[in-house]
Structure formats: C-alpha cells, structure tokens
Amino acid sequence: MTSRRSTAVCASTLAAALALGATACGGDPVTAAGGDGKALAGQTLTVAGVWSGAEQKNFQKVLDAFTAKTGAxxxxxxxxxxxxxxxxxxIEGGNAPDVVMVPQVGVLRQFAARKWLAPLPEKVEKSVDSNYAPVWKGYGSVDGTLYGLYFKASNKSTVWYSPDVxxxxxxxxxxxxxEMLAAARAVADSGTPAFAVAGEDGWTLTDWFENVYLSQAGPEKYDRLARHEIKWTDPSVVESLKTLSKxxxxxxxxxxxxxGALATDFPGSVEKVFGPKPEAGMVYEGDFVAGVAKDExxxxxxxxxxFFPFPAVGGGKAPVVSGGDAAVVLKDGRNRKAADxxxxxxxxPEAAAVWAAEGGFLSPNKALDTAAYGDPTLxxxxxxxxxxxxxxxxxxSDQAPAAFGGTKGAGEWKILQDFLRxxxxxxxxxxxxxxxxxxxxxxxxxG
Structure with a gap:
C-alpha cells in the first residue's frame, strides 16, 4: 500500500510528470490527449464553473496540469x-466558454434541450464505460447521447461531528x-446544541430531505419523484417531511x-461545530465539510x-446521495479541439488525482487509486x-429544472426554508x- 508520505510526494510532482508524459502514480501510462507539452501550444481553453475560493484554487491546479501536458x-x-x-x-453575446462544469443534472438537460451541447468524444465515452458505474453515464446523458463527464462528485450522506462533544x-x-435523534437530545442535555443547520442556504435543506426520502421511501420512488412521475403530495413525501420535522x-x-438556523449559511454551520468557539456538536452535509473544517x-x-454515514430511516437502507459537476462542451465555444x-x-485518473490530494473532492472514477486522497477520512x-x-x-433537486430545484429564494429551496421556520x-x-x-x-x- 502506498504510504501517506509517498502519496503526498506523488501528488506534488504530478503536474510535472504530466508535462513529461510520464507514468501515473500507480505506474500506468498517461494517455490523455497530447503529453509532450506542445500539442495544443498557442491555444487557449476557457472553462466556466460555479467554483470560487479554495475550490477554484484547487481546480486551477487541474487546469495547470492540463497546460503542462498539452501546452494549451x-x-x-x-x-x-x-x-x-x-x-x-x-452564448448570446458571442463569447461562449469552451467547457462548462455543470453542477446540476437538470441544468445539463436544459442545455441539451437548447441544443447548446456537443456530444463527448468517443474516447471519453469509452473511459466512462470502463471506469464509471453506469448510473453516472445515465446522469450525463440525454436521449442516449453522452454530453456530460462527471469529474467532481460528493458524498452527501455524511454527518460531521466533534468527538469531544x-x-x-x-x-x-x-x-x-x-438513534441520531436520541444522540442529539443527549448532546443538547449535556449543554451544547446538537446540530448546526444551514437554513439560510436552501440547498442544504433539500439534501436533508433527499437522504431521509431515499432511505425511507426507497430508490424506485426516489427516481420517480426526481422525474416528477409521482406528485410531491404522494404519502411518501408527506411521511418523509414528518420524519424531518422531528x-x-x-x-x-x-x-x-x-x-438561528435560518440565519446560518453553510460555511457558518461548519464554523458552529469546528470554529474557535463551538456552538454545536454536529453538522450534516457532504464530504466537502472536511475541506472547510481543515482549511478555514x-x-x-x-x-x-x-463523520458517520447518514443513518438509515425506519426499515430502509442507509442512503448514499451524491452531487457532482459534469464537464460539458459547448457547440459555440471557440476552441473545440482543446475542449475535447x-x-x-x-x-x-491522473486528472482526478491532482485535486484528490488537496481535499474537498471525490471522484466517481473507479480507476483512481484511493491512495491519492490526502487522508484516511476522505x-x-x-x-x-x-x-x-x-x-x-x-x-x-439537482435533477429538477433550476426554477424548482436550484434557484435561491424560489421553488424547493424557499419552500423548505418555510418548512424549517x-x-x-x-x-x-x-x-x-x-x-x-x-x-x-x-x-x-x-421549452
């Protein structure tokens, strides 16, 4: 097994290795386009995405590795x-980016419906078929055509806690x-509020609901509700809301x-548990909580x-809910060759390893050696x-049209904030x- 020290050394030297067309940390040859550091010299690739702060900084390291490898x-x-x-x-202004990192399945489908997207290269599709669970290809496809590659994923079924509390x-x-509610009451009785809930950010409340619903109602109902094939007035939805209301x-x-929860945003919820003056014992959200707790x-x-896995509800199985960012290629981008x-x-896996070493990142790519992650918890x-x-x-919510599942102050985000209230x-x-x-x-x- 690769030691933590050698993993860190491997991660720190990866960009340079890519530039030389060297082997990956595990010894497999680097095979992405180019490899001599010159194949795309003189070209510029524009990539758009939601990231800022530490996430943008870490993604820039991935972009830098691509530059080192291809010259773009x-x-x-x-x-x-x-x-x-x-x-x-x-796009309307004639200044379309070449690649967009799309954070919602619903938005990817919306882009495809508007004919904005180019199908992904055959080589990418073969990699997805070989190294990803089929569910990821399904989420990246529309009407059987693969438009999105899920590069960054998250495990949104993790509850983070202070061991001391x-x-x-x-x-x-x-x-x-x-058992989680009972533990929460014991924590509260010991003098510390149990949960910091980021109610100011409506998306965190959708994540709470989705974990409860997936476990309590099961994956078949989850899929049907996601596609709006059953109504939100279905008894299964009401039952999950009752569970959440506890x-x-x-x-x-x-x-x-x-x-207080409605006035707390996501970073603030992490601070309430892991900041200099802890105000709560636990915070539910995805694995990216670790990045905030560590970096901030x-x-x-x-x-x-x-962390502990989000627990099973009733007689259901423990849920595994994920989010993620899919890379798509815009037809109107100026540099299709570099985009592909x-x-x-x-x-x-070499690209995923760059960010994996930094934290705040998971890859659904099975070919990535988990030794690339910087610590045992990640x-x-x-x-x-x-x-x-x-x-x-x-x-x-990320599978739904943005007007329902992805708009601040509207749709599901706003309604679940009202429910918290x-x-x-x-x-x-x-x-x-x-x-x-x-x-x-x-x-x-x-539309």
Whole structure:
C-alpha cells in the first residue's frame, strides 16, 4: 500500500510528470490527449464553473496540469450559482466558454434541450464505460447521447461531528435516524446544541430531505419523484417531511433554534461545530465539510473532525446521495479541439488525482487509486461513494429544472426554508412543493 508520505510526494510532482508524459502514480501510462507539452501550444481553453475560493484554487491546479501536458493556456470564469443564466448570456453575446462544469443534472438537460451541447468524444465515452458505474453515464446523458463527464462528485450522506462533544454527552455515532435523534437530545442535555443547520442556504435543506426520502421511501420512488412521475403530495413525501420535522420542530436540538438556523449559511454551520468557539456538536452535509473544517479552522480530519454515514430511516437502507459537476462542451465555444482534449484529460485518473490530494473532492472514477486522497477520512468517503455503485442516487433537486430545484429564494429551496421556520404542517408543505414542481416541469418541457 502506498504510504501517506509517498502519496503526498506523488501528488506534488504530478503536474510535472504530466508535462513529461510520464507514468501515473500507480505506474500506468498517461494517455490523455497530447503529453509532450506542445500539442495544443498557442491555444487557449476557457472553462466556466460555479467554483470560487479554495475550490477554484484547487481546480486551477487541474487546469495547470492540463497546460503542462498539452501546452494549451487556460482561463477560468466563475459563474456564481446561476450557471444557466450566465452561460446563456455569454452564448448570446458571442463569447461562449469552451467547457462548462455543470453542477446540476437538470441544468445539463436544459442545455441539451437548447441544443447548446456537443456530444463527448468517443474516447471519453469509452473511459466512462470502463471506469464509471453506469448510473453516472445515465446522469450525463440525454436521449442516449453522452454530453456530460462527471469529474467532481460528493458524498452527501455524511454527518460531521466533534468527538469531544459526543464524548461529553456519552454517545456513540448512531446507526439509525431514531438513534441520531436520541444522540442529539443527549448532546443538547449535556449543554451544547446538537446540530448546526444551514437554513439560510436552501440547498442544504433539500439534501436533508433527499437522504431521509431515499432511505425511507426507497430508490424506485426516489427516481420517480426526481422525474416528477409521482406528485410531491404522494404519502411518501408527506411521511418523509414528518420524519424531518422531528428534528426541525425541536428548537433545543438546533444551534440558535429555528431562527438561528435560518440565519446560518453553510460555511457558518461548519464554523458552529469546528470554529474557535463551538456552538454545536454536529453538522450534516457532504464530504466537502472536511475541506472547510481543515482549511478555514485548522481541524485535523479524522481526529477532531469526524463523520458517520447518514443513518438509515425506519426499515430502509442507509442512503448514499451524491452531487457532482459534469464537464460539458459547448457547440459555440471557440476552441473545440482543446475542449475535447480537456474532456479526455478529465476522464483520466491522473486528472482526478491532482485535486484528490488537496481535499474537498471525490471522484466517481473507479480507476483512481484511493491512495491519492490526502487522508484516511476522505479515502473512506470516496470508497463509500464508489463502493455504492449503481445504488448511488444523484441529488434530487439537482435533477429538477433550476426554477424548482436550484434557484435561491424560489421553488424547493424557499419552500423548505418555510418548512424549517414552521414544520407543523407537512401535508401543506408537500402541496406547495407539488405546485412549484408542476409549474417548473411544465415550463421546462415546453421549452
């Protein structure tokens, strides 16, 4: 097994190795387009994505590795959360990026419906067939054509906690949702609110719902609800909202109560657990919590910041919900050759290894040696994601039209914020969700 030290050395020298067409850390030859550092010299690739801060910085290292390998210069454009609007305006203005890192399945489908996307090269499709679980190809395809390569994924079924706080309360990481609520009450009774909930960011609330729903209702219903083949007024939805209300309705379990949760954004929720003055014992969100805890607050992942899998609800199985960013090629981009070469590069484990070493990143690519991850905890979250195979389910809100599942202050985000504010009537919330979903899907289908 590769040692942590050798993994770090391998990661730090990877970009240089790529430039020389060397072998990958595991000894396999680098095969992405070019390899002599000159194949695309003089060309510039423009890549757009939502990332900023540490994520943008880490993705830039991937872009730099591509430059070292091919000679192509790169330019990253941050779109913010409204990817569809920003990319649409750039296309209309004749300034389309070559590649877009799309964070939502629904947006990818929207782009394809508008005829903005080029099918991915055959070489990329072969890599996906060989090295990805079939579910990932399905999420990247529209009507049987592969348009999106999932480069970055996340395990959104992780609950992060302070070992000191749980030890003080005398509780162990729970295996079921009811055990988690019992542990939360014990933590609260010990003097620390149990959960920091990032209610100011509506997307975190959709993630809470999706984990409960996948476990409680099962994958078949999850898929049907994601496609709006069953209504949000279905009894299974109401039941999951009731389950979620057991947490949301108990103010003593939430840092700052419901009002405090609604005033807390995602980084703030991590700070409440792992910051200099802890205000809660646990925070639910994806594996990317580790990056914030480590980079912003100096926590040692696996020591003073740990996680347990989102627990099973009722008689269901423990859920594995994922999100991710798919690379797509725009037809109107100015540099198709560089774009195709970049997608070929992203499909390799070498590209994934660059970011894996930095943290805050998981790859659904089975060919990536998990030794590339910088610490055992991230390795465990990656192994859980890849090991789930076809049972992984993509974030449901990210599969929906953006008007329902991906718009700040509207649709599912806003309705679940209202539910957090007052979780007393799950049936009424389900009716609101159905009205918003029906409108958004109807508009999307017409478009």
């Amino acid at each position: 210069q790169t330019r990253f454009v941050s779109t913010g959360d409204n990817v569809s609007t920003v990319v649409g305006s750039k 749980l030890d003080q309360a005398g509780v162990q990481p729970p295996k079921t949702y009811d 947490l949301f309705s108990d103010d003593k379990l939430l840092a700052g109560g419901r009002n 607050f100096g926590r040692k992942i696996g020591e003073d910041a740990k 070469a970049f997608l070929e590069f992203l499909a390799t 390795r465990a979250t990656a192994e859980s994601l890849v090991g789930a195979g076809d049972s992984v389910r993509f974030d449901m 007052d979780p007393s009537d799950p049936a009424a919330t389900a009716a609101e969700l159905e009205a918003a979903a029906a409108k958004a899907f109807r508009t999307a289908n017409q």
